[in-house]
Amino acid sequence: MDTIARADVLVTSPSRNFVTLKITTTDGVVGWGDATLNGRELAVASYLADHVVPLLIGRDPSRIEDMWQYLFKGVYWRKGPITMTAVAAVDMALWDIKGKVAGLPVYQLLGGASREGVLVYTHASGSDIPSLLDDIAQVKEHGYRAIRAQTAVPGVAGTYGVKHGAYYEPANAALPEEQSWSTEAYLDFAPRYLAEVREKFGFDFHLLHDIHHRLTPIEAARFGKSVEDLHLFWMEDPTPADNQESFHLIRQHTTTPIAVGEVLSSIWDVHHLITEQLIDYVRLSVTHAGGITHLRRIFALAELYQVRSGSHGPSDISPIGQAAATHLDLVIPNFGIQEHMGYPGLVDEVFKGGPTYADGYLHPGDAPGLGIDYDETAAATFPYSPKYLPVARRLDGSVHDW
Numbered sequence: 001m002d003t004i005a006r007a008d009v010l011v012t013s014p015s016r017n018f019v020t021l022k023i024t025t026t027d028g029v030v031g032w033g034d035a036t037l038n039g040r041e042l043a044v045a046s047y048l049a050d051h052v053v054p055l056l057i058g059r060d061p062s063r064i065e066d067m068w069q070y071l072f073k074g075v076y077w078r079k080g081p082i083t084m085t086a087v088a089a090v091d092m093a094l095w096d097i098k099g100k101v102a103g104l105p106v107y108q109l110l111g112g113a114s115r116e117g118v119l120v121y122t123h124a125s126g127s128d129i130p131s132l133l134d135d136i137a138q139v140k141e142h143g144y145r146a147i148r149a150q151t152a153v154p155g156v157a158g159t160y161g162v163k164h165g166a167y168y169e170p171a172n173a174a175l176p177e178e179q180s181w182s183t184e185a186y187l188d189f190a191p192r193y194l195a196e197v198r199e200k201f202g203f204d205f206h207l208l209h210d211i212h213h214r215l216t217p218i219e220a221a222r223f224g225k226s227v228e229d230l231h232l233f234w235m236e237d238p239t240p241a242d243n244q245e246s247f248h249l250i251r252q253h254t255t256t257p258i259a260v261g262e263v264l265s266s267i268w269d270v271h272h273l274i275t276e277q278l279i280d281y282v283r284l285s286v287t288h289a290g291g292i293t294h295l296r297r298i299f300a301l302a303e304l305y306q307v308r309s310g311s312h313g314p315s316d317i318s319p320i321g322q323a324a325a326t327h328l329d330l331v332i333p334n335f336g337i338q339e340h341m342g343y344p345g346l347v348d349e350v351f352k353g354g355p356t357y358a359d360g361y362l363h364p365g366d367a368p369g370l371g372i373d374y375d376e377t378a379a380a381t382f383p384y385s386p387k388y389l390p391v392a393r394r395l396d397g398s399v400h401d402w
């Protein structure tokens with residue numbers, strides 16, 4: 001019987017940090033899993049190397065569900081982003097191996113394609129309204145049918161979501177940068193710039209906006225109401241979802257669709273949001289929510305309540321995680337949209353292959369497994385470099401939600 005012969009945890013930083021799990025079987029089949037958790041990369045690397053790798057050796061790589069249960073229930077300390085990212089990496093690597101052994105792409109193992117391609121949204125941003133409008137024009141030229149729009153807020157230094165140079169990367173400093181925040185300025189400005197976007201470009205594309213947990217429920221309700229005639233595809237993370245109940249308040253006031261999930265990692269973090277129909281899109285990622293096995297279960301629950309998927313796909317999920325997401329997206333009946341932020345140039349020196357983009361859609365391709373490779377020699381030339389997400393402070397100096 002083919003068993004797991006070894007597992008290696010690899011950390012590389014081609015412009016930003018990525019953690020990768022490589023599982024090798026006694027038959028020499030290699031599976032890749034993404035274990036990247038922005039700003040906490042080494043915690044997941046240690047969890048895997050110190051506590052998970054020793055458990056894998058000698059096990060049957062074909063028993064994906066059993067391995068998932070073993071690593072989730074068997075460890076006693078379940079859930080949480082570190083654990084669920086580590087479990088996700090093992091899960092992804094085992095699906096990759098299963099596909100390679102079967103000679104089939106993972107989406108075929110999951111039930112086959114339900115659609116021709118995966119609708120994606122990408123980012124546009126600007127330091128002011130004219131530069132946002134220019135950025136949207138450029139993004140539209142690349143064929144994107146869905147665009148997330150963010151602009152710096154006047155009087156607020158370092159607003160979330162705005163590029164500094166050619167590329168937007170929120171984890172930008174060896175110690176967390178401190179940025180400022182004013183809810184009043186944001187609530188006054190954001191609806192106005194989103195209205196200008198619709199005025200200039202019309203309604204024939206999906207417009208998204210990320211609030212990044214900055215509002216209270218009643219503020220989010222006011223925001224949602226004020227942009228209703230702009231027909232946003234969604235407002236993302238209007239308020240922190242630690243208290244799932246609080247979304248009832250937002251729902252009572254606005255029909256603007258709501259997307260939540262990027263900082264959450266298990267079905268228990270979203271089950272109330274889903275079963276009470278408090279959100280329209282569930283945005284957990286394969287990488288942070290226990291892999292294909294667990295995210296598929298979350299999407300199946302969501303389907304019963306007409307909640308669609310909208311998976312998180314920023315540059316801090318590696319191309320392996322993005323490939324795994326694309327396979328799942330192609331199959332599930334309640335797919336909504338997939339984030340496709342793209343990567344800075346050096347990343348494709350390490351990660352080879354993966355989904356292809358054309359005309360607003362991604363496709364995972366038909367190579368066996370996840371369809372992506374990792375160049376270990378290239379990766380070794382990019383050593384880990386600590387990079388943290390910023391911290392937000394209100395104008396009076398107190399800490400705000402990031």
Ligand code: CS2
Pocket residue numbers: 038170210212262312313314316339389
């Ligand atoms: C985000 C991210 O993609 C998104 O919607 O909110 O940019 C997020 O800030 C990072 O993934 C944090 O790790």
Ligand code: MG
Pocket residue numbers: 210212236237262
């Ligand atoms: Mg977001």
